[in-house]
Each structure stands twice: as structure tokens, then as C-alpha cells.
Amino acid sequence: xxxxxxxxxxxxxxxxxxxxxxxxxxxxxxxxxxxxxxxxxxxxxxxxxxxxxxxxxxxxxxxxxxxxxxxxxxxxxxxxxxxxxxxxxxxxxxxxxxxxxxxxxxxxxxxxxxxxxxxxxxxxxxxxxxxxxxxxxxxxxxxxxxxxxxxxxxxxxxxxxxxxxxxxxxxxxxxxxxxxxxxxxxxxxxxxxxxxxxxxxxxxxxxxxxxxxxxxxxxxxxxxxxxxxxxxxxxxxxxxxxxxxxxxxxxxxxxxxxxxxxxxxxxxxxxxxxxxxxxxxxxxxxxxxxxxxxxxxxxxxxxxxxxxxxxxxxxxxxxxxxxxxxxxxxxxxxxxxxxxxxxxxxxxxxxxxxxxxxxxx
Amino acid sequence: xxxxxxxxxxxxxxxxxxxxxxxxxxxxxxxxxxxxxxxxxxxxxxxxxxxxxxxxxxxxxxxxxxxxxxxxxxxxxxxxxxxxxxxxxxxxxxxxxxxxxxxxxxxxxxxxxxxxxxxxxxxxxxxxxxxxxxxxxxxxxxxxxxxxxxxxxxxxxxxxxxxxxxxxxxxxxxxxxxxxxxxxxxxxxxxxxxxxxxxxxxxxxxxxxxxxxxxxxxxxxxxxxxxxxxxxxxxxxxxxxxxxxxxxxxxxxxxxxxxxxx
Numbered sequence: 364x365x366x367x368x369x370x371x372x373x374x375x376x377x378x379x380x381x382x383x384x385x386x387x388x389x390x391x392x393x394x395x396x397x398x399x400x401x402x403x404x405x406x407x408x409x410x411x412x413x414x415x416x417x418x419x420x421x422x423x424x425x426x427x428x429x430x431x432x433x434x435x436x437x438x439x440x441x442x443x444x445x446x447x448x449x450x451x452x453x454x455x456x457x458x459x460x461x462x463x464x465x466x467x468x469x470x471x472x473x474x475x476x477x478x479x480x481x482x483x484x485x486x487x488x489x490x491x492x493x494x495x496x497x498x499x500x501x502x503x504x505x506x507x508x509x510x511x512x513x514x515x516x517x518x519x520x521x522x523x524x525x526x527x528x529x530x531x532x533x534x535x536x537x538x539x540x541x542x543x544x545x546x547x548x549x550x551x552x553x554x555x556x557x558x559x560x561x562x563x564x565x566x567x568x569x570x571x572x573x574x575x576x577x578x579x580x581x582x583x584x585x586x587x588x589x590x591x592x593x594x595x596x597x598x599x600x601x602x603x604x605x606x607x608x609x610x611x612x613x614x615x616x617x618x619x620x621x622x623x624x625x626x627x628x629x630x631x632x633x634x635x636x637x638x639x640x641x642x643x644x645x646x647x648x649x650x651x652x653x654x655x656x657x658x659x660x661x662x663x664x665x666x667x668x669x670x671x672x673x674x675x676x677x678x679x680x681x682x683x684x685x686x687x688x689x690x691x692x693x694x695x696x697x698x699x700x701x702x703x704x705x706x707x708x709x710x711x712x713x714x715x716x717x718x719x720x721x722x723x724x
Numbered sequence: 725x726x727x728x729x730x731x732x733x734x735x736x737x738x739x740x741x742x743x744x745x746x747x748x749x750x751x752x753x754x755x756x757x758x759x760x761x762x763x764x765x766x767x768x769x770x771x772x773x774x775x776x777x778x779x780x781x782x783x784x785x786x787x788x789x790x791x792x793x794x795x796x797x798x799x800x801x802x803x804x805x806x807x808x809x810x811x812x813x814x815x816x817x818x819x820x821x822x823x824x825x826x827x828x829x830x831x832x833x834x835x836x837x838x839x840x841x842x843x844x845x846x847x848x849x850x851x852x853x854x855x856x857x858x859x860x861x862x863x864x865x866x867x868x869x870x871x872x873x874x875x876x877x878x879x880x881x882x883x884x885x886x887x888x889x890x891x892x893x894x895x896x897x898x899x900x901x902x903x904x905x906x907x908x909x910x911x912x913x914x915x916x917x918x919x920x921x922x923x924x925x926x927x928x929x930x931x932x933x934x935x936x937x938x939x940x941x942x943x944x945x946x947x948x949x950x951x952x953x954x955x956x957x958x959x960x961x962x963x964x965x966x967x968x969x970x971x972x973x974x975x976x977x978x979x980x981x982x983x984x985x986x
Contacts, residue, residue, distance in 0.1 A: 389814060415817045419813075420839055423807070431812060431815040435801075435819060439818070567781050567800065568799065577800075
């Protein structure tokens with residue numbers, strides 16, 4: 364059993380970065396995720412593992428520090444909240460284009476614009492449909508507990524290096540700020556510079572005499588070269604869709620109605636499932652863990668099993684619901700419920716919406 | 725002229741000069757007469773002479789020199805527009821013993837990348853910045869740059885840069901020299917053999933400072949021409965540069981060993 368601690372989600376994320384063997388964290392403060400860099404600065408990871416922590420002059424600079432260090436084969440992470448994540452999109456597009464591995468977290472707050480510092484899930488489109496320019500994808504992991512804030516850092520790095528792309532931990536103000544018991548995984552050793560050189564033949568670490576130079580770039584001036592590069596990226600995304608889908612099906616075996624949710628909405632929806640079951644309603648929860656890749660095939664299976672309706676529960680005006688509709692392809696009723704702009708829905712509101720929009724609707 | 729046979733000329737002992745092996749054989753994408761090729765070459769000569777290639781990582785900008793990684797035969801990263809100093813910071817912080825440099829134009833370094841430049845310099849990152857200032861956006865077709873001098877014509881200041889409307893040129897090199905995080909700041913040119921020799925000495929110092937872990941950024945501006953963008957012949961462009969650019973951007977050391985030059 365690993366070390367048990369009572370921690371905030373943001374602190375667990377930071378501690379997990381050290382334990383996952385990260386080489387560096389580059390960040391910029393923004394509510395509600397500033398505890399990440401505060402925890403790291405206080406913890407002095409340089410003394411524990413040799414990990415570097417640097418407060419950049421902006422989110423733009425931070426993500427480009429990530430680009431540089433990742434391009435040199437290092438395990439690096441950043442985090443921010445919605446407006447800051449918008450600023451990082453240019454760098455993320457370059458990282459995706461240059462096929463570099465990194466993990467970053469978005470502790471989502473209400474938007475648009477400066478919005479509010481209260482929790483939200485309104486960055487779903489930005490997270491799953493691109494965010495930056497160009498035809499690229501990233502793996503999106505949605506933690507629903509402080510435990511998963513820690514665990515997904517380690518998983519995120521494994522996936523980021525396996526596929527060489529950015530992995531986003533899409534959290535929200537609730538998960539980032541709440542305190543829970545967390546079992547911390549054991550320290551993963553950082554790779555040595557020599558191990559990096561041997562393991563990552565693409566990493567720019569200085570050209571050894573008698574070897575070819577290594578170049579990190581996302582540029583291909585010839586259109587057919589750029590198309591070939593895009594096809595390569597798309598093939599990688601297809602592999603990811605086939606192999607990396609993650610979700611949790613709770614009370615779905617006999618369910619007639621399914622709540623689809625992720626993150627803190629999934630925690631709330633779980634309570635709704637209990638309340639509905641007490642009323643004799645056969646309701647289950649389909650909790651998304653990966654938002655990209657989206658578990659479309661598994662959701663279709665639920666249709667075949669006889670599910671009559673899906674309620675997408677999310678703290679947005681209706682973003683994830685579009686992917687649910689695409690997944691079930693009209694085989695069952697699909698509706699959306701969610702409070703947004705920083706307001707968090709209650710289990711009662713969700714149950715009420717289920718009864719009105721799906722069961723009675 | 726003495727008659728020396730071809731066999732005699734190509735004997736290794738008669739070799740007087742050769743292209744550095746740290747430049748590739750790719751045909752340079754620069755216009756004839758442009759200073760970029762010379763600046764590339766002397767930077768790579770210094771890396772070779774100091775035997776630093778195995779630990780050097782260069783950062784290419786966005787602009788005419790975006791393809792610097794096609795010409796410099798070392799490990800390179802291509803950065804987003806203006807972000808090279810942040811990219812360099814990321815590399816240097818995780819590899820403090822490696823040599824990291826950026827190669828940037830004026831639009832990249834002094835307009836869109838102003839924040840990254842100033843903060844990397846102010847933090848005192850132990851990196852080398854080579855800054856090519858030709859007072860114009862060459863790659864996009866000759867638009868006004870942050871360094872376009874007053875009255876100078878460009879495609880977005882077709883009647884000359886009007887300071888009242890378009891603001892002042894930015895003397896980035898003087899600006900960063902006054903930050904405590906810079907160790908060596910100089911302004912050079914590469915349009916004549918003597919200028920090239922001086923510029924090469926400056927670049928050598930900039931890399932030696934980094935190699936010897938002298939505290940702070942070593943920053944080398946090279947005032948250069950853009951005959952295509954300026955719509956002049958290469959010879960006229962160099963003459964115009966001497967007569968108009970150099971008075972505004974005077975050549976010479978501005979800060980040496982962490983001290984401003986009096």
C-alpha cells in the first residue's frame with residue numbers, strides 16, 4: 364500500500380508529478396489551480412529528485428518551455444485554468460505537430476472570457492476537438508477524485524511517451540480544490556541523460572559525431588509532405604481510439620436509463636443514481652475517463668442492451684452531449700442537463716431533469 | 725600568378741580554408757546578398773572551433789531563418805513565432821551543461837517575442853541569443869518591423885515610417901543591456917570582411933561565456949541587410965545600411981562581462 368495522505372486535488376497533481384519522475388514543471392499562477400506551482404515550490408523537488416520548477420512570465424512562455432524540454436526528451440508538465448489554457452493553444456498545436464510528449468492539466472473554471480473562478484466543464488470542445496489550429500488530437504483524461512488527479516499524472520506520462528502527443532488532465536474547480544484521502548504511488552526514478560539519448564532517438568540532445576542531426580519541427584512547406592505528416596498523425600489517433608478508451612460503467616447492467624458524465628459531474632450523478640434506484644428507477648452511470656478517445660462503441664452496446672435514454676450531465680450548456688448523440692446514432696433518446704457559468708448542479712436537479720427530459724419526456 | 729596544378733591545390737597540406745562541417749550542403753533559401761548565410765556560417769564555425777557540437781542545441785525562429793535547421797548541421801528545434809527564448813529556457817533548465825542558443829530575426833525577437841526575450845534576459849538564463857536585425861519582415865514580403873527606422877519604406881509603411889502614426893523603432897539590444905540578467909551584449913554586422921571578423925569574435929565570446937557558465941545571457945545583434953525587402957541591389961543595400969541603419973543602431977559592445985561599456 365502506498366503512502367496515504369489527505370490532500371487537495373491540485374496538491375495531489377503536483378505531488379504526483381514529482382513521484383512520476385517528471386524532469387520539470389513550468390507554470391504560471393491562475394485560480395483555481397495555483398496550488399500546483401505553490402506546492403511544487405514549497406516541496407523543493409530539486410532536492411528530492413532533481414526536478415526543475417520554474418514560474419514563467421506567462422502561460423505562453425510556460426508551454427513553450429515545455430516544447431523545448433520535451434523536444435530534448437525530458438518528462439515535463441504544466442497546468443493552468445481555462446483562460447490560461449486558451450493562451451497555451453498555440454504551443455499545444457506545435458507540440459502536437461512536432462509529436463512531442465507532455466502532460467498538462469486544466470482545472471476548468473467558468474467562461475467565456477475571464478469568466479469566473481468557480482468550477483465548470485465548459486472547456487470540453489476546446490479539449491476534445493482541438494483547441495489550437497490544425498488537424499490534431501490529444502488524449503484527454505477526466506479525473507473524478509483526488510486519487511485520480513494523482514494517478515492520471517503517471518498514466519498521462521505513460522500515454523504521452525507511448526504516442527508522443529500532449530495528454531490533457533481535464534479537471535475542474537471542484538476536483539482541484541476539494542480534499543480527499545489519496546494513496547500516493549511510489550517514486551518513479553527520473554531517466555538519466557544517457558537513458559534519454561538511448562531511449563528517444565528523436566530527442567535533440569546535441570548531435571554526436573558520426574550521427575545524423577535531430578530536428579524538432581512542425582513545418583513542412585511542401586503540401587504533399589504536410590499531408591503525409593497529417594496521415595501519419597491520423598493513423599496514430601486511430602490506434603489510440605482502438606486501444607485507449609477508458610470508462611467506468613456503474614449500475615449499467617440492468618439500466619434502462621443512463622447518465623453520462625465525467626469529473627465532478629460524475630460524482631454528483633452517482634448520487635443521483637442512488638436516489639433513482641431508491642425510487643425503483645433502473646438508472647446507471649456511464650462515467651467517461653477518456654474524453655478523447657470517446658467510448659462510442661461501448662455506448663452503442665448499451666443501446667443494444669435495451670437502454671431507452673441517455674442524459675448527458677455536464678457543467679456546460681451542452682458540449683459532451685454532442686458526442687453522446689454521435690455515439691448512439693439515434694438508437695435511444697439523448698438529452699442534456701447541466702448548470703454552468705460556475706454553478707454546480709445538485710443530484711436532485713439531475714434526477715429531476717432525468718425524469719422530465721428522458722423518462723417522462 | 726604561379727602555375728599550380730589541380731593535384732597540388734587539393735592536397736590536404738595546401739588547404740587554406742574549408743566550409744565548416746556544421747553547415748549542411750543544402751542550398752541556402754536566402755536571397756543573394758543577404759547576411760543570414762554569413763551569420764549562420766560564423767556561428768557554426770565557432771561551434772566547430774570550440775568543439776561544442778555534441779552538446780549544442782539551436783532554436784530556429786519563424787521568419788526568413790525558419791529553415792535554419794536545414795542549414796545548421798546540429799540538433800535543432802523550430803520554435804513558434806517569438807517563443808525561441810522560452811524554448812531555449814526549457815532546454816537549458818533541464819540540461820544546464822548543454823549549449824543552447826536562439827537565432828532570431830527582428831520581428832520574432834523584438835515584436836511578437838518581446839515578452840519572452842525580456843524575461844529570458846531578465847532571469848539571466850545562461851543562453852546565447854543571435855539577433856538578426858534587418859529592419860523589415862523579410863519572409864512575409866517586406867512589411868514594417870519593430871526595428872524599421874523612421875522614414876523607412878516598407879509594404880505596410882509605403883510612404884515611410886511615420887513615428888506619430890506607427891510608433892518608434894525598438895532598440896531591443898540597448899534595452900536588454902540594462903537588465904541585470906544579461907552578461908554580454910553587443911551589436912555587429914557581417915557586410916564586409918572586417919565586420920565579419922569582428923562579428924565572429926563576438927559570437928565566439930557569446931558561446932565561450934555560456935560554456936564557462938558566466939552568469940546571464942550573451943546577446944549578439946547583427947545589423948543586416950534585406951536587399952529584396954528594401955528593394956535595392958545588394959551593393960546599394962549595404963551602402964544604405966551603413967548610411968542609415970548604423971547611425972540609428974551603432975555597432976560595438978554595449979555590455980561586457982556584466983558591465984555596461986562607458
